[in-house]
Structures are given as structure tokens and as C-alpha cells.
Amino acid sequence: MELQTVRKKCKSSHQHTRFENSLMAFPSRMKIKFGTWLSCVWDFFEDVVLKTLSIKVDKWTKLVQNEDYRKDFLEFLEKRDRVWIGVLLLPSGQLATVFEPPSTSKNKGVFFFKREEEPVPKEDIKNLVTFGDLSALPLDQFGAFVDDIMDDILVHQDMATSWPKVVSGDVQSSMNKLKSEVYEITGSMKGRTLLPMPAGMEQIENETNVREVMGVIEGIVIKWAHQIKTGFKIFLDLKSSQAMLDGLFPTPHEELRFWSDLTSNLQCIYDQLTSPKVREIAAILQSKQSSYYDSLTMMYDDVKLSLEEARDISIHLKPLRSLLDDIEQTDLSAVEKKLGALLHLVSLIWATSDYYRHPAKIVVLLGEIANFVIDLTKTFIDGESIFKGELDESYDLIKIALKTLRSFKEMYFEYSSKLPQYFSKTGKKTVLWDFRPELVFHRFDRFLKRIELIEEFFLSSISMMNLEKVEIGGSHGSVLSAKVVQIYEEFQVLHSKIADAEVDPLEHEDSKFERFYMLFKNKLYDLDRRLGAVLCEAFEDSASVESMFKLIAIASSLIDRKIIGEDFNPKYKKLVQQMEVEIQQARELFENQRDDPPLYKNQPPTAGKIRWAADLLQRVKTPRERFFLLDHPFVKNDEAQLVFKKFDEFEKFVINFKDATYKRWVAQVDEDCQFNLTKPLLSRDAETKLMSVNFNPKLEAVLREVRYLGYLGYENLPTSAENLYKKDQTFRTWVSSLRQTVHWYNKIRTTILEVEFPLVESQ
Structure with a gap:
């Protein structure tokens, strides 16, 4: 019954359906409490929100289905002191209620406002509650409100005639002041200095009107001067050098942004000062010989000169932007050349820009570049996880960072010394960077020291972790x-x-x-x-x-x-002393055994002696070579040099022994080859009639010597020995065959019976 009654009080069937859907979202106790007037109240909110925000009804339904948001509406309807409620469209696309206007919002909203502090009446909600838009740019909305609504209302002809002249003038003056302040603040929020125009300029028709507005014009010139001065101060406060003084660490992006914004703001001021309205003001001041004409002229000249300076600097700094962006996308391990290109551009700016050629400016820019390199390093190395990764991998990152940081500082001094070359191309007088490098690197050096400290930690850790092996x-x-x-x-x-x-x-x-x-x-x-x-x-x-x-x-x-x-x-001294002991032991062994050295198994005499001497020398030569790899003062002092001299003497003795042994063999090898090769291959014993292979052992010795001398690295052996060795395989084959034949012959000769002998005697 209650629902049917509510439907009768609504204006359309569409409203009935929407209300029913919304009403069903409320708990039953809320339906009873609101009674029959709830439909029109709720439809009022729904209509305003849907039409203002241009959204679908399902978003509104989700809002009213949320218990917290329903309670907010109940509080607005029932409580006296709750006079304002807003509905915002969140970035997620959902609706939400608020009791205070948001400081910032990316989306449009709608607000409901009670004209008086009292509960919403049951009869007609529109008598008490008004509504409006919540703009994402509230200041612009307020400015439009002042210009288009309040101004029209307050200066309406009927209202102006009904008010006393004093009241009307005072209201108009206050209104003009409000418009000027809103205009200025709107410009400040956008980074622009907007100069308000004096009211009444459009009404200047005769000399009387001019006299009336002269005071206003002169006042506005004073205001402009103060406004421009204040605007400059604000920009200077935003300057990157000021950020450094405030303990911040700006990068070149801030410097580029500052000069770009300053140029835009000065261009905005310049455009306003050269506009027809300001020219008209200047003409009036000049015609009346007002002292404020000179102030306006000086203001114009100052802005023009400042704009020229800012524009020149902004143009010269602009090439840095693309290079900075490129460096940010480059891995730190490959960034050194691009940092050199960055300093090259800075040197060009210093040499070509007359306005930027000032130590205070270049120190700021170089300091920002140093901050930029620090930021690149922090991006390359994750400080929070650097100690949690693999030691070797983390240490490699630190080495890359150190190499880049040190290289950047070296390049700074390199390009600083090459500045005369840049000026020689411009024809201008050379101006060096004669400021102290600490002004640029005061933070950079502290960061570099910290990275070196981290490197020290990793070196200690890696060396100590090697204890495991x-x-x-x-x-x-x-x-x-x-x-x-x-x-x-x-x-x-x-x-x-x-x-x-x-x-x-x-x-x-x-x-x-x-x-x-x-x-x-x-x-x-x-x-x-x-x-x-x-x-x-x-x-x-x-x-x-x-x-x-x-x-x-x-x-x-x-x-x-x-x-x-x-x-x-101190142990290196013992190392040298032990080396001396082993050299002495090797020398004594050499002296004692040189005439009859112990040979390796199967070694021929000459090659065996040479191999013995070489191995004895190698026993002390290997550690001697390792001394060359030691970078320690003790291995370079006089005591160590004396020990090494003893090694050199011993090495000389061994080499002489090897040479002498080889020469003795060479002296007799030709005779051994020629004499023994002329003998018959087989010989017979005159008494026993047994045969033997007559391949002289000296020839076998020559073949073995040649083979083992080759193993020892000897080349250019005697021709007779080499020719003999070339037939080594042939000799081996034939000698082996002959020995087998002789073996069979001798076996028959020694085992045959006397009566059998005549049978084979002829063979």
C-alpha cells in the first residue's frame, strides 16, 4: 500500500520505475522512516546526478546500494548542520559521496546545498536545496561565475538605479577587485602573469571620462609593476639554483623547464603590454604627461630585455632535452660517450650564448648534470637489493658505476681545458670556467665516495668468500x-x-x-x-x-x-731465501752428477744427459718465473737480485753443459753413420757357422738420439743423422725381418741331425 501511494505522488511512470529500483536498495526500516515523500526526494537527486554527469542509471544504482553512501544522504536530509553534499565520478568510473569539495579532481561532479541550516522538508525539496556543477578546474569555474553571472546581476540596470550611488559604486569597485584577483590567481595557477585591465576603459568618450579614470589607470600601472615584480620573484624561487639551496637535487630537466616557462610567461606579459588596450592606456598617460608613463615605458623595456635573455637561453638549452632523454634510455654501461656529447653541448652553450655565459648559471647547470648522473646510477643499481644478489654480479654493477662516475669527472676537466677551442670558432674572447670544481661536484664527490665504500665492501666480501675454496x-x-x-x-x-x-x-x-x-x-x-x-x-x-x-x-x-x-x-723474505737454498741444491746436484747423470728409462746417452740437465734447471726455473708475477718490493731488493743472479749463473752452466754434450755427439755422428752403413747386413761365425744380423748398435743409438733430441726441441740436426732417421722405419722393418730369418736359420742349424744335414746342406 505504501509503495502504491508513493507512486501516485511521482510525476511519471519512468520516475515510478527508477524510484522503485532505488527504493528496493534501502533496508525496510529506511523505507518506513521516509514514508511516502521519499520517492520525489530520491528522484530529485537521481535526475540531477544523471543529467549533470551524463552517466547511466546503473552507476547511480551501485551508489545507492552502498550502505555508507546511503547514510551520507540520510545525514544530509536529516541533520541541520549538514548543509552540503557532493557526488563525484571517481577515476574508476564509480560514484562516491563527499561532505567537502575536493582539493583536486580529474572528473566532473555535482553538489547539493541547503539554503538554510534545517532538515529537508517533506513538501518541496527545491525550496531549500539547490545544486550545481563541481568542475575539475574550480578556479576557472569560479572565474566564469564572476564574469558571467555575478557581474551581470550586480550591474543590472534596474538594480543599479534602485541602489544609492555610493552603495552601487562601492559594490562595483569590490566586484572589479574580485574579478582582478580571480584573473591574477587563475594566471598564477597556469604559470602566467595575467595583467588585469582597468574597469571603465570602454566608457572613455570625453575629457570628463578620462579625468575620472586617470586614477584607475595610474593605480593599475602601479599594480602591474608590483605584479610583474612579484611574478619574477616567484619564478626565481622556482629556479633550480634555489632548489639546490633548499636542499633539493634538481636535474637539467628542471633548468630547461624553468627557462621555457619563464620565456612563455615573459612572452605572455610582453603580448599584454603590446596589446591595443595597453597602448591606449600608454597614449592617455603620455597625453596627460603623467609620471606613470615613464614607469610603464620602463616596465615594457625591462620585460622586453628579460624576454630576449630568456628566449636566447631557452633556445640554446633546447638541444639538451633530446640528448638527456636519449641518455635516460641508455644503459649505464654504454652511457660514457653520450655524457661526453652532453658536456660538448654545454661547452657550446657557454661559448655561444652571451646571456648564459655567467659562472652562476653554468655552475647550476653542471651541478644539475652531476645530479642527473647520480640519478642514472641509482636507476642502474637497485640500492635496496644490491647486497641481496650474487656478489660477483653486484660487484660488476658497482664497477660499471664507478667507471662511469670517474669518467664523467675526467671528461669535465677535459672539456674545461678545451674551452679555448670552442671560443676560437666563435671569434669571441675566451672565458674559462675559473670557478672551483667543488661548486659543481660537492654532492657528486660524496656520492662517488659512497660508491667507493660499497666497492670496498664487495672486495672484502668476495675475498673472504673465497675462503670456502x-x-x-x-x-x-x-x-x-x-x-x-x-x-x-x-x-x-x-x-x-x-x-x-x-x-x-x-x-x-x-x-x-x-x-x-x-x-x-x-x-x-x-x-x-x-x-x-x-x-x-x-x-x-x-x-x-x-x-x-x-x-x-x-x-x-x-x-x-x-x-x-x-x-x-715479512714472509716474502723467506720465499727468496728458500729460492736460494733450492738453487744451491740444484747446483750441487749438477756438479756431482754431471759426468754420469742418472738417465730416464730407455733414454740414449746424449739426449738423456740433456734431458737430465733441462729437468734439473726447470726445477728452479719455474719458481723463478713466478717471481716475475709478484709485485712486491721485497722481490726487487738487493738480496733478491743476488739470488736471481745465482739462478742466472746456474742457468748458464746448464746451458753450456747441454751445448757441449750435443756438440760431442755431433762430432762423431757422421763417422758412426758412414762406417757402420758400409758393413754387410749379415755375418757368420767361422767356428759355429751360425749367422747374426750385422746392424751396428751405434746406428741404433743414432736413431734413438735423433728421435729423443726431436722431442727436446732440437732442430737442424746433422745431415747424416737426419738421412738415417728418415729410413728409420725401413731399417726397423728389414732388421726385424732379417732377425727372424736368422733365428729360423740358426734354429735349423743347431737342431738338425747329422744324418739330415746333407738333405738341406745345399739350401
Whole structure:
């Protein structure tokens, strides 16, 4: 029954259906409470929202189905002090209610406003509630409201005649002031200085009218001067140099944006000052010989000069924009050449722009470029996860960053020194960057120092993580290796504390990382001391130069660490001393065995002696060559040089021995070849009648010598020996065949019976 009654009070069947759908969204207790007047009230809200926002009814239905939004409407209808409610279209496309106008909004909205603080009446809601648009640009909306509505109302002819002249004039004056302020603020919000025109200019018809508006004109000139001055101050406050002074870190984009915006604003002011209305004002002031004419002229000249400067700077800076965008899209590992191109452009700007050739300006730009490089580094390296990744991969990123940062600073000094070349092409007097580099790099240097600190951390971590692969030999190897494992495990715990810390090491203004690193460094100092003691003990336990060098190779990255190096450095003296001992041992062995050296199995005499001497020399030559790879002062002092001199002497003795042995063999090899090759291949014993292969052992020795000398690297052997060796395979084949034949012959000769002998005697 209640629903039927409600339908009768509504204006259309369409309203009935919409209301019924909306009403069904309310709980039953709300339907009862509102009674029959709810339909018209709700249809009023619905009609306004749908028509104003041009949306479909389903969005409105979703709004009223939300309990919180329904409560907002109930509160607006029932409470006295709730006089305003708005409905906004959210970016998601849904509707929402608000009780205060939003400070910013990208979409249009609608508001409902009570004219008086009281509940909404049951009879006619329109008598109490009005509505309007909520623009996404409220200031523009208010400006249009002032210009198109309030102005027309307040200056309406009927109203003007009904008001006293004083009241009408005062209202009109206030209205003009409001319009001017709205006009100015609207321009400021858009980054433009908009100059309001004096009211009444369109009514100037005679001398009397001119006298009446002269005061207004002169007042507006004063206002313009103050407005332009204030506008300049605002722009200067937005200048990137001011941002640096305020503790911000602008990039060249801010510098380009500043000069572009300043140029646009000055162009806007210049266009206004050259407009017909302002020319008319200037003509009036000049005709009346007003002192404000000079002020207006000076204002025009200042704006013109400032515009010329800003336009020149903006044009010269413009090429930087595309290069900056390109650099931002380039990986840091490939950005060095483009940074050089960036400094090249800056040098060109300095040489060609007379307005920008000022230390204060170029210092700001170079400082911003330094900030830009810092930002590139922070983009390339994720500071929050740099310690959580693989050590080698993270360290590679740090190396790339350091290389780029150092290269950029080097390029700055390079291009600074080449400035005369840029000026020589312009024909202008050379002006150098004679300011202190610290003005440009004060923040950059702190950031570079932080990256170097991070590099130090990674170098320490990588070298200590190598302990996992360290295995010490020798008589005490197992004990020392266990100590190394313990140190390694302690370092893992220490490293994990840094890796798991919630700190961004790239934020160099924050000292939190430095505090963490100092704790890390102090603990690492203790680990280095213990590790240095272990390595020194392992070195003392090494029995030969070769084992000493193996230890140095395994622990090379650890020995380079300062604390460990301080403990280990004295051990290089023992390394040199042990080298001297082994050289002396090798020399004594050489002297004792040179006449009858022990030969390897199957080695011929000459090649065997040469091989023995070469191996004896190699025993000390290998560690001697490793000394060349050591970059340590102790291996270059007089004591070490004396030991190396002993090696050189021993090497000379061995080489002379090898040469002499070879020459003795060469001297007799021709005779051995020629004499023994002329003998018959077979020989018979006169008594036993047995046969033997007559291939002289000296020929076999020559063949073996040639083969093994070839293995030792000897070339250009005697011709007779080489010719003999070329037939080596032939000799082997025939000698083997002959020996088999002789074996069969001798077997028959020695085993045949006497009575059988006549049968084979002829064969």
C-alpha cells in the first residue's frame, strides 16, 4: 500500500520505475522512516546526478546500494548542520559521496546545498536545496561565475538605479577587485602573469571620462609593476639554483623547464603590454604627461630585455632535452660517450650564448648534470637489493658505476681545458670556467665516495668468500684448514647482517649505511688478524718454493688485504731465501752428477744427459718465473737480485753443459753413420757357422738420439743423422725381418741331425 501511494505522488511512470529500483536498495526500516515523500526526494537527486554527469542509471544504482553512501544522504536530509553534499565520478568510473569539495579532481561532479541550516522538508525539496556543477578546474569555474553571472546581476540596470550611488559604486569597485584577483590567481595557477585591465576603459568618450579614470589607470600601472615584480620573484624561487639551496637535487630537466616557462610567461606579459588596450592606456598617460608613463615605458623595456635573455637561453638549452632523454634510455654501461656529447653541448652553450655565459648559471647547470648522473646510477643499481644478489654480479654493477662516475669527472676537466677551442670558432674572447670544481661536484664527490665504500665492501666480501675454496696442505694442513673454515663461517654471519639490513647504501645523505659498515669493518679487522696468523703459519709449514707459491696463489686476494698483508709481507723474505737454498741444491746436484747423470728409462746417452740437465734447471726455473708475477718490493731488493743472479749463473752452466754434450755427439755422428752403413747386413761365425744380423748398435743409438733430441726441441740436426732417421722405419722393418730369418736359420742349424744335414746342406 505504501509503495502504491508513493507512486501516485511521482510525476511519471519512468520516475515510478527508477524510484522503485532505488527504493528496493534501502533496508525496510529506511523505507518506513521516509514514508511516502521519499520517492520525489530520491528522484530529485537521481535526475540531477544523471543529467549533470551524463552517466547511466546503473552507476547511480551501485551508489545507492552502498550502505555508507546511503547514510551520507540520510545525514544530509536529516541533520541541520549538514548543509552540503557532493557526488563525484571517481577515476574508476564509480560514484562516491563527499561532505567537502575536493582539493583536486580529474572528473566532473555535482553538489547539493541547503539554503538554510534545517532538515529537508517533506513538501518541496527545491525550496531549500539547490545544486550545481563541481568542475575539475574550480578556479576557472569560479572565474566564469564572476564574469558571467555575478557581474551581470550586480550591474543590472534596474538594480543599479534602485541602489544609492555610493552603495552601487562601492559594490562595483569590490566586484572589479574580485574579478582582478580571480584573473591574477587563475594566471598564477597556469604559470602566467595575467595583467588585469582597468574597469571603465570602454566608457572613455570625453575629457570628463578620462579625468575620472586617470586614477584607475595610474593605480593599475602601479599594480602591474608590483605584479610583474612579484611574478619574477616567484619564478626565481622556482629556479633550480634555489632548489639546490633548499636542499633539493634538481636535474637539467628542471633548468630547461624553468627557462621555457619563464620565456612563455615573459612572452605572455610582453603580448599584454603590446596589446591595443595597453597602448591606449600608454597614449592617455603620455597625453596627460603623467609620471606613470615613464614607469610603464620602463616596465615594457625591462620585460622586453628579460624576454630576449630568456628566449636566447631557452633556445640554446633546447638541444639538451633530446640528448638527456636519449641518455635516460641508455644503459649505464654504454652511457660514457653520450655524457661526453652532453658536456660538448654545454661547452657550446657557454661559448655561444652571451646571456648564459655567467659562472652562476653554468655552475647550476653542471651541478644539475652531476645530479642527473647520480640519478642514472641509482636507476642502474637497485640500492635496496644490491647486497641481496650474487656478489660477483653486484660487484660488476658497482664497477660499471664507478667507471662511469670517474669518467664523467675526467671528461669535465677535459672539456674545461678545451674551452679555448670552442671560443676560437666563435671569434669571441675566451672565458674559462675559473670557478672551483667543488661548486659543481660537492654532492657528486660524496656520492662517488659512497660508491667507493660499497666497492670496498664487495672486495672484502668476495675475498673472504673465497675462503670456502681454501685448503691448506702440509704437516699441519688439517688443523689450519679447520681454522679457515671457522673464520669463513663467522664472516658469513657478519655479511648476512649487512645484506639483511633495511638500508639503501646509495642514499649517501643517510649515514645509516656508514654506521653499519663501520661495525662490519671492526669485526672484519679481527677476522683478518686471525686469518693472517693462519696463513703465516701455513707458509712456515711449506717445505718448498713451489708449495709457498701455491699458498700465495690460493690466498692472493686475501694477502692483498691491508691487515693480512702487514702480517704476511715479512714472509716474502723467506720465499727468496728458500729460492736460494733450492738453487744451491740444484747446483750441487749438477756438479756431482754431471759426468754420469742418472738417465730416464730407455733414454740414449746424449739426449738423456740433456734431458737430465733441462729437468734439473726447470726445477728452479719455474719458481723463478713466478717471481716475475709478484709485485712486491721485497722481490726487487738487493738480496733478491743476488739470488736471481745465482739462478742466472746456474742457468748458464746448464746451458753450456747441454751445448757441449750435443756438440760431442755431433762430432762423431757422421763417422758412426758412414762406417757402420758400409758393413754387410749379415755375418757368420767361422767356428759355429751360425749367422747374426750385422746392424751396428751405434746406428741404433743414432736413431734413438735423433728421435729423443726431436722431442727436446732440437732442430737442424746433422745431415747424416737426419738421412738415417728418415729410413728409420725401413731399417726397423728389414732388421726385424732379417732377425727372424736368422733365428729360423740358426734354429735349423743347431737342431738338425747329422744324418739330415746333407738333405738341406745345399739350401
